[in-house]
Amino acid sequence: MNVTSHIGGKLHGVGLDAFLQMAQMESITCTLTVTSGQTEGKLFLKEGVLIAAETGSLRNAEAATRIISWEQSAIEILDACDKSVDEIRQPLMNLLMDGMRLRDEHKAAPPHAEPEAIGNGQPAAEAPAAEAPEETELTLELASPPSPAPPPRTPPSPEKAPTSEKQVPPPRPPENNARPIKKRPAATGTTAKPPRKRGVKYLCFGAALLVVCGVIGSWLWISAKREKAAYETLGNRVDTTIAVDKKIALMENYLGTDPGPDYAQRIRQRIETLEKSLAEEAVAATRRAADQMVADGNLEGALAAYEDLRKRIPARFQAQANAAISSLREKIATRAFSAMETAALALGPERINTYQDFLSRHPDSPHQNKVRDLIREMHDEYYLYIKRRIAINEAAENWQACLDLAAQFLAAYPDSDHTTALRQYQAECTEKHHAALAFAQLLREAEALGNDYKAAAAVFQDYLKVYPKTPSREDIQREIVRLESLAEHQRLTQTTDAELIRISAAGNRFTANDRQTVTDQHTGLMWCLLDAQAVLDRCLTYEEATTYVMNLDTGGHGDWRLPTPGELLALHRGPAPYPAAPERWYWSSDTQKRYLDQWVIAVTVVIPNLPPEEMSSQKESWRCGSVRPVRGPVKKNSSARP
Secondary structure (H helix, E strand, O other): OEEOOOOOEEEEOOOHHHHHHHHHHHOOOEEEEEEEOOEEEEEEEEOOEEEEEEEOOEEHHHHHHHHHOOOOOEEEEEOOOOOOOOOOOOOHHHHHHHHHHHHHHHHHOOOOOOOOOOHHHOOHHHOOHHHHHHHHHHHHHOOOOOOOOOOOOOOOOHHHOOOOOOOOOOOOOOHHHOOOOOOOOOOOOOOOOOOOOHHHHHHHHHHHHHHHHHHHHHHHHHHHHHHHHHHHHHHHHHHHOOOHHHHHHHHHHHHOOOOOHHHHHHHHHHHHHHHHHHHHHHHHHHHHHHHHHHHOOOHHHHHHHHHHHHHHOOHHHOHHHHHHHHHHHHHHHHHHHHHHHHHHOOOOOOHHHHHHHHHHHOOOOOOHHHHHHHHHHOHHHHHHHHHHHHHHHHHOOOHHHHHHHHHHHHHHOOOOOOHHHHHHHHHHHHHHHHHHHHHHHHHHHHHHOOOOHHHHHHHHHHHHHHOOOOOOHHHHHHHHHHHHHHHHHHHHHHHHHHHHHHHHHHOOOEEEOOOOEEEEOOOOOEEEOOOHHHHHOOOEOHHHHHHHHHOOOHHHOOOOEOOOHHHHHHHHOOOOOOOOOOOOOEEEEEEEEEEOOOEEEEEEEEOOOOOHHHOEEEEEOOOOEEOOOEEOOOOOOOOOOO
């Protein structure tokens, strides 16, 4: 096989079918000009797919099949494809099989087909046995196995011999110049069968096998050439690259393409050599810089330089850097230990923090054991210090600080005699800390409710129902009382505002002295603006109403009394009466004893919402009503019942 260029040029020694399969495997885009004798055709491939074909007046699948069937064809390759749409839309293997089938038919067909007359006027099925050699010649031309000898024929009986000499006209030649096949004379009692064309099957199988072998061989040859070309290209690029790190990057990218083992081994050896050279240069440069830093007393800078070097070079080249790092760390630890001892002399119990900081900064220092001995020696001193600090933070209810102090002591002395007590204290302190956090969260939730003090109090009440033993119980209860007081004050303020609006709407009969009392201009009596039920937000029995009035100090007056029935009726009768509260009745000072299965006290009450003639009635003293206290002298006949 010889290809004059990588993609373009002329192709010799490779069949068209083999090249098409190879192009499909390699996803090649090109245009093939195929010539066979004076006939020419074109095949268009896009990324290995045969998308169009043309020869003469034929196009696409029919043209592709015809071109593939040509023998001894020359192929010219153009590295471009003018077509972009797949006009064939058939698998390549189907086209190859159709082309090979068409090629076999061309091989099997005779150069010309002429009709032959059948002698003796016999039908084709009963041709004389003398024509059998011509039939044998046909089967040999189709490359079929030799047919078995026909069984001996039985001569026809005289009774069935033809009685007429009339000639049968020759059959019409078949269409498309196909060669007529003579029929064998049928044996007695049998029917003639057409010859079996096994040669076509064998020929197709052999051709397919040759195509596969050709494709595999071509693919292996092309792969080897490409791999060699890629290796040589890499070598040229590496040789022309100046920076060593870029050389290594090029070769590592090449290894990522999974080259052959021989090429990969060569590249790895080159990378190893370059990396070793880079590492040696980096180590030498770092050593020079670090030695200068050590001479200047900058041990930390030298250590940082070697640690940075260790990040930049492969692990197999880090031995020198590791040795230098160990030596520098030891020197730094020795210097730090001397400085720590000097500083600790001026510190009290807090010097333990200096010791612990040294242990964490220099875990590999040879002074570790000595520092631990210093920590053990100050055990009792440090415990007293922690205990005093805990007491200060407990007074401020800073529970997180208490927890931190206990944790500091336990970290320094995990096996101390005070360990058990401190762990128990940690549990108690943790509970208090969580309770404090919860209380702070409750305060934020209550504050978010704004002036809805009743809902805010419910937030704390609900928490107490779930956690009745919380350490913040007293704080929560105090907050509930405060919020309930605010809610009650808010309710009274709103109720007072509503009552003043109702009185103002009733006319000029009543004068509001302040936000607590009102004067009736008709009677001259002073009344409480709010009745007992409005103030207490609940009803009262007669005895409770009497006690309420006796203890009243509203408006700065202490001489309040229960009104008489006449005073109550006058308040809610006449022009512009006092606006009555819905569904409410009031106790008066008029009482009587009655016997109803037992002695009871009957009290005259006034129900303002009834018609004037039905307002006055009597109720037992145990019932629940309201009272509106009054001030001033009792008017004559004011206690008489209407």
